[in-house]
Amino acid sequence: MERKDNKENQIYAADIVSIREAQLRIAPYIHRTPVLTSTSLDFIAGKQLFFKCECFQKGGAFKIRGASNAVFSLEDGQAAKGVVTHSSGNHAAAVSLAAKLRGIPAYIVIPKNAPKCKVENVKRYGGQVIWSEATIQSRETVARKVQQETGAVLIHPFNDKNIISGQGTISLELLEQAPGIDTIVVPISGGGLISGVTLAAKALNPSIRVLAAEPKGADDAARSKAEGRIITLPETDTIADGLRAFLGELTWPVVRDLVDDIITVDDVEIIEAMRLCYEILKVAVEPSGAVGLAAVLSQRFKQSAAWNESSKIGIILSGGNVDLGVLWESFHR
Amino acid sequence: MERKDNKENQIYAADIVSIREAQLRIAPYIHRTPVLTSTSLDFIAGKQLFFKCECFQKGGAFKIRGASNAVFSLEDGQAAKGVVTHSSGNHAAAVSLAAKLRGIPAYIVIPKNAPKCKVENVKRYGGQVIWSEATIQSRETVARKVQQETGAVLIHPFNDKNIISGQGTISLELLEQAPGIDTIVVPISGGGLISGVTLAAKALNPSIRVLAAEPKGADDAARSKAEGRIITLPETDTIADGLRAFLGELTWPVVRDLVDDIITVDDVEIIEAMRLCYEILKVAVEPSGAVGLAAVLSQRFKQSAAWNESSKIGIILSGGNVDLGVLWESFHR
Known part of the structure; x- marks a missing residue:
């Protein structure tokens, strides 16, 4: 009960108004990135997948x-x-x-x-x-x-209203490009991306499910959500170099109240997801960008309640800045 | 004069009608592939580029x-x-x-x-x-x-009306997605792709320029166009494994009459274009698929009349089926 009340009264750092303002403000400077689909990956996942390709964004990331x-x-x-x-x-x-x-x-x-x-x-x-x-x-x-x-x-990387609002514009595009999706899977680090995506998506469709995907070697968000307070880690160990930050005071309330679940994956799963993106989608995705697909393909997801309730899943491929040598070497570990 | 008369009286293997029929017939089975742009690549090329990403097509190619x-x-x-x-x-x-x-x-x-x-x-x-x-x-x-x-x-790979008509549907999409383009650069091998693309594009906009891009190690089309008859080669030697076929009797007339020029590039140029696609566009492009960008970046193109007359260039990235190991090794030759 306490949590529910908290959620209803909570004012979050951004909202659909600030996100729509952001969309107008940034339109001249960004790409509207395409959404790719793949029958082969749908078959592997057992779900219909919609890949929002922020790796094609200016600068190679959202x-x-x-x-x-x-x-x-x-x-x-x-x-x-x-x-x-x-x-x-x-x-x-x-x-x-x-x-x-x-x-x-x-x-x-x-x-x-x-x-x-x-x-x-x-x-x-x-x-x-x-x-x-x-x-x-x-x-x-x-x-x-x-x-x-x-x-x-x-300009803080995530703990900032304008940053969260800007990242939220992804949901405005995604839900227009793939209107039927019932679930969005988003990489989580400091929480700027997932906060914006969640606030926008749930404003447009309150029943949509938002799942965070997090590396096991930097699972502060999963631990935070489990314990109900921000947890930081003494160190992190993951190939996903973009996902090593910890939640901030503006992003934590959104993760606590509105993100439905956090799925953690190990580096082997992340590398396999990168490989599938490269080999089947033909898209260069960096480790941090592939963590959403890794989560969707994980046993953890298949055994969750969300698995049965999801049929059309939006996956945010958040970035593509990966040295080819790193990719190649990671495939041969 | 002889060539002009020939062109005017020539009936080609496909036309805008067969290409529009193909578009309707195949719509349920193919992706409408996105067109990507990149300010960084525009800067490198000195032109505005529009990449038609057939590497994202079903099966990884057009x-x-x-x-x-x-x-x-x-x-x-x-x-x-x-x-x-x-x-x-x-x-x-x-x-x-x-x-x-x-x-x-x-x-x-x-x-x-x-x-x-x-x-x-x-x-x-x-x-x-x-x-x-x-x-x-x-x-x-x-x-x-x-x-x-x-x-x-x-089902012949290129010397077939239905094949040529199907490949031509790329132009119908591209000219809708990037209506201002004045030039299209297309890989050439047996000529099925470029025949379809040229017949459709010139039907929609007779002033559009179509340039073929061909590996130097399999330059039968460039030799054929120079000599005015189909030339075949005793052997080919290029990293572009998809561009080793020779023109057929249905594709040759289109190349002879309607393709404006053929730009040949060597394997080093092709590999550099693959690298740019990977590093900047974040797209996996196979050697045969990267030959169009290689041509646009070549000295040969910069010294041609077409260079001055082109400002918005559509480049067909025709396929993305490249083993990562091949890509990595080619970058370290």
């Missing part, structure tokens, strides 16, 4: 949706000093690109262990790279320093 | 368009005995799939050097594999034998 919404929401005076962020890569490239489109500087703090292709993307879009150690602490400290020195505005 | 048109054009009596073809792979898989959809047997003669993933596709779609030697002669001899033994109808 992140430009939130980043362009945040950057183009700034007042001119604020914007002039530039923007700063810290990120393992896709958000960094997206902020660089959005800043370039607006004609303002972007200062990007990148941990030393970020994938090469993601760093290249940042440079390609004109972001100024500032290196940090791999820890969240180091990233945040370096970003704060840059912020103090330049006066740039921090 | 071939299902022609194959389903041919298979579903058969009378019931003819169809019952099944169909037979010989192919290096994509046409074979497409005929297998089309036959499966119609519920009839497919006998597929495959040369021993065909890529593994293409043979897997044939088996996945229920085609009965019959091996031949790699030569065209051996393929044709074995196919004839199967035909005699089973009574199956031969």
Whole structure:
């Protein structure tokens, strides 16, 4: 009862109004990505699947949706000093690109262990790279320093209303492109993507089911949902380099109240999903982007109540920035 | 003058009527494939590019368009005995799939050097594999034998009105999806794809330019066009395994009269185009499928008259059936 009351009275960080505003604001800067289907993958999954291909998005991932919404929401005076962020890569490239489109500087703090292709993307879009150690602490400290020195505005990767609203625009497109879907499966990390997707989808269709897909080696969201409070982990260990962040205070309430379940998958399952995307869909999907398909194909999902109640499943392939060498080597582990 | 008269009086194997009929006939069996764009690739090419992604087509290549048109054009009596073809792979898989959809047997003669993933596709779609030697002669001899033994109808990979008409449906979609394009670049092998694409595109817009893209190691079409008669080669040597066939008597007149130019590219250029498709578009494109982008990026094209006259270029990414190992190894040659 307590949880239900909580849910009904809760005001979340974004809503259908802010998400529709985001859609108008970012339309000139993003791709409306296609939805692909595959009879072969439907057969393997035992369900009808609709792949929302954010790997074809500008910058190779969904992140430009939130980043362009945040950057183009700034007042001119604020914007002039530039923007700063810290990120393992896709958000960094997206902020660089959005800043370039607006004609303002972007200062990007990148941990030393970020994938090469993601760093290249940042440079390609004109972001100024500032290196940090791999820890969240180091990233945040370096970003704060840059912020103090330049006066740039921090664009948080997920714990931000504009970011969540921008990511939510995926649902507006997906439910138009594949109106019959009853379930959406979304990768979860800091929770910006799933919060936006969930708030938009449930506003349009309250009965739609939203499932989070999470790597076992970074299962803070699953643990948080099980315990009813934000849990962080001392360390993470997964091939999905984009899914190592922990929930924030703006994303947690959505995950707690509105995300129906969290399915965890191991790296072997993620790699197999990447392989199927490559071999059957012909789409390059990065590990973090393939986790949704991995969840749909998992035994855990097949044994859940949601399995019986799902027939048309939307899967968000959230990004495609994977070094080919990493892909090839992962297939031969 | 002689050539112009010839062109005006020539009746070609297919026309806009047969292509529109094909579109209606095959609609239930094929994907309407998306057109992708990329600011990064536009920048590299110096032109606005529109990628028609037939790698996302059923079976991973455009071939299902022609194959389903041919298979579903058969009378019931003819169809019952099944169909037979010989192919290096994509046409074979497409005929297998089309036959499966119609519920009839497919006998597929495959040369021993065909890529593994293409043979897997044939088996996945229920085609009965019959091996031949790699030569065209051996393929044709074995196919004839199967035909005699089973009574199956031969579905030629390109020298067939129904095949040409089916492939032409790509233009109907492309010109709807990207109405402003002034140039289409198409891989050429036996000429079925480019004949259909050219006949449809020029019927809709007579001023549209159609350029063929051909590997230097299998440049029979370029030689044929230069000499004004069908030239075949004693052997071919290219990574583009789908582009080793020679023009037929139905496709040659279209290439001779209506294709504006043929751009040849070497394997290094093809591999670089595959890499760009993978890294920037996030699309798995096989060597034969990447030859169009390779042509657009070539010096040969930049030095041609067509370069100055082109601004919006449609590129047909004709297929995506590439073993990941082949892709990886080709990048490290």
